[in-house]
Amino acid sequence: MGKEEKALEVAKGLLPYKDEHPEDLGRLLLLLGRSSRPRHPLEALSYYYEVYSRGRPTDRRVAREEALALLKGLSPSQWREVMSRWEGTFLSVYAALKIAEAYLGEERYEEAEALLKGVEGRAQEEGFGGFFERLWELLLKPKERELTVGLLLPLSGRLASTGEQVLKGALLAAGVFGDRHPRWRVRFLLRDTGSSPQGAVEGFRSLRGEVQAVLGPLSPGEARAVLQEFREGDPLLLILSPLEEARGMEGVLQLSLPLEQEVEDLFLLARDEGLSRFGLFYPRNPYGRRVVRAFQEETWKWGGELVGYFPYKEREMDFGPSLKEIKEGEVMPDALVVAEGDYTLCLLASQVAYYELEGVKLLALRVLDPLKVLGLCREYLEGAVLSTPFYPESKREEVRDFSERFRRTYGTTPGLFEALGWDGLEVLLEAGGKAEGLESLHLYGVTGLRGYLQGEPVGEPFKLLVSDGRFEELP
Structure with a gap:
């Protein structure tokens, strides 16, 4: 048995007593790491990582430096094993960067990109930001x-x-x-x-x-x-x-997602809540006519009834005549649909409250700034559902x-x-x-x-329920 093997055997024999002498733990594990490097590099990494996890600051710094120096000389198969064994640690991040570097040398750009995207945030956190940036530049180097x-x-x-x-x-x-x-x-x-x-x-x-x-x-x-x-x-x-x-x-x-898709999402949500009779407020322009057609198609397809059509001119402020007609009509709608949100929605919502149309739900399309709308007329929107193309406080990742x-x-x-x-x-x-x-x-x-799909955007509009003066994001 050579001197190195004998020193390694003695050091391993002291491991069961490491908790009795915590002040010597770092030095002992560093000795084991250095002794294991030539023949058992992954075992050496385990000792280095234990120092890094439990040792004193000075020992931790030394362990990290020596571990990274050891990692540099490993093979791709060993780097993959490091990624698996020490997932989520600085060791796995550095191993992923080394594999990506190897892939770039072989012009395996897609595989390199996938690895780099996987550690994009962690590389900076673990102190490998410069290395990451160099690799990303190599990835983008081809003209295409x-x-x-x-x-x-x-x-x-x-x-x-x-x-x-x-x-x-x-x-x-x-x-x-x-x-x-x-x-x-x-x-x-x-x-x-x-x-x-x-x-x-x-x-x-x-x-x-x-x-x-x-x-x-x-x-x-x-x-x-x-x-x-x-x-x-x-x-x-x-x-x-x-x-x-x-x-x-x-x-x-x-x-932008097609209007027809937004209308269908809102209509089906209303149907699930048991709403079947709708009054439709829409502007006198091509967009308003598209909203009418879309809602008509949904009622024909899924059932339901449009019991009132209420067109309004641009910048309309007085919805009183239409709301009075609804209040005095024979059939009370379950919900009033507003074809465009924001200020029109606030004006209509306040006047619905004034005319005491109790039990009538408000549904709104194309609300461009839901947070501003809530700030403007929160007190009149309780129970309303707003469809919006963007909600900055969404829970979506x-x-x-x-x-x-x-x-x-x-x-x-x-x-x-x-x-x-x-x-x-x-x-x-x-x-x-x-x-x-x-x-x-x-x-x-x-x-x-x-x-x-066939050149048309498809997706999931945001639907927000106003509950207790706040937005609740609906699925």
Whole structure:
């Protein structure tokens, strides 16, 4: 028996008495680790990790340094065993980084990416941030990993503040701030629409041949103008305003979930609560007519009855005549449906209370800022159900992650337009700037987007019940 083996045997013989001399524990385990390294590296790591877990600060620092030095020289199969045996520790994180490094050397990019995404947050926490960043740069190094995106947004004019909100979400999704690492290196070309259709068209023309995809425009007027300009061979266009005329256009995507899906979700929820008679308040415009058609289709499909149609003009403030008609009518609806939320909802809710329509439930579509609505008219909304494209306080994991990142970066709570910027860029990143393969995408958008079916977005709108003056998120 050589001197090293004999020293190792003696040291192991002292292990049963380690608790009697805790002051010597670190030195004993470090000796065992050093003695085991040449022939039994994984056994050595177990000794080092015990020092790291239980030893004095000075011993812990030495144990970590020696363990990492040992890890560097192991084989890929041994790194995998380390990942399994010490899952969730600095040892497994470093082993995962070493395997990813090996995969990158073999040009196995997808496997390397999966490993890196799995330890993205922990690498920084465990002190491996620099190593992680070097590997991520290697992952993105091939030219095809760069995505050039045109941002066609109103950054001046009356919609400037809204355009800036979208921009914040897109920049955050691209990993410009913080520790987020998208699968593509993103290069932005920014074009200001000036809040006008003509500005949007000019901006879009300047992006032709320069980008792989365009995010925007934002407003319906700008989007319609660009759709008229759009032609075959143009970059993939992801518009941020829901438009009926964009449906089915090749090379054009929408981010907002179809109105028909939102209506169906809200209608089925109402039916489950035993509501079957509905009064419908809707604006006198194309959107309002779509809401009417959608609700009619749901009643024909699932049963139920629209017992009253109450169109109103833009910026209507007095719903008294309609509510008086309901109160004096022969059939009292179980619920009143408001086609657009926010201020219209608050005005109607307060007047429903004034006319004492007791027992009538309020259902609202397209509430853009539910937190603001609750702050404005909380006292009139008890029992109401609101459908909204974004709820920053949602319990959904993807929303919690986005909201936390946004607050950490910008110091404020995100709203719908910041969420549209985030989700819009996420779709383009997942699709690689191409329309092909959209059907296979599985998304967890913060606006409820889950993917695309025949070019149409599908997903899960947020439904909020007002209970005791607070929102309760419904499944």
